Amino acid sequence: MFELSVRDDFGAAHRIIGYPGKCNNLHGHNWVVEAVVCGSKLNELGMLIDFKKLKGALKEIIGELDHHYLNELEPFSTANPSAENIAAYLYHKLSQHENIKGKCHVKFVKVWETEKSAVSYCEEA
Numbered sequence: 001m002f003e004l005s006v007r008d009d010f011g012a013a014h015r016i017i018g019y020p021g022k023c024n025n026l027h028g029h030n031w032v033v034e035a036v037v038c039g040s041k042l043n044e045l046g047m048l049i050d051f052k053k054l055k056g057a058l059k060e061i062i063g064e065l066d067h068h069y070l071n072e073l074e075p076f077s078t079a080n081p082s083a084e085n086i087a088a089y090l091y092h093k094l095s096q097h098e099n100i101k102g103k104c105h106v107k108f109v110k111v112w113e114t115e116k117s118a119v120s121y122c123e124e125a
């Protein structure tokens, strides 16, 4: 089994509606996202998936969040854009991306909201 990981980041604003403290207020983060994929079948180049394709998929997905007010976006219209919900959203989007589907399994997506706090989301293979 091989495990590959890539990282990228995006900047956006959010608020945690109902939070009993300052995170209820509009504020921003530079979220750092790590995507870890795994699989055992290598292609003719000896790669599970080209890092370029993996990074491209992640960049495309986080590009839709970058410089937005997350609470106004459809995925977070009914669920607070907490680090947990952002990680789960990115996990599902990445798993469905054409660059990934059928080539490897997304093991987990990890989202750092600050340098000190991070959330990972995973599902069974």
Ligand SMILES: Nc1nc2c(c(=O)[nH]1)N=C([C@H](O)[C@H](O)COP(=O)(O)OP(=O)(O)OP(=O)(O)O)CN2
Residues within 6 Å of the ligand: 016, 023, 027, 081, 082, 083, 084, 113, 114, 117
């Ligand atoms: N489990 C979660 N807890 C919190 C989340 C979250 O998404 N999941 N989010 C927040 C807020 O968005 C907040 O902006 C982050 O708070 P915090 O980690 O406290 O960040 P600070 O920079 O303010 O940290 P200090 O150590 O207090 O400086 C809150 N919790």
Ligand SMILES: [Zn+2]
Residues within 6 Å of the ligand: 014, 023, 027, 028, 029, 113
């Ligand atoms: Zn926050």
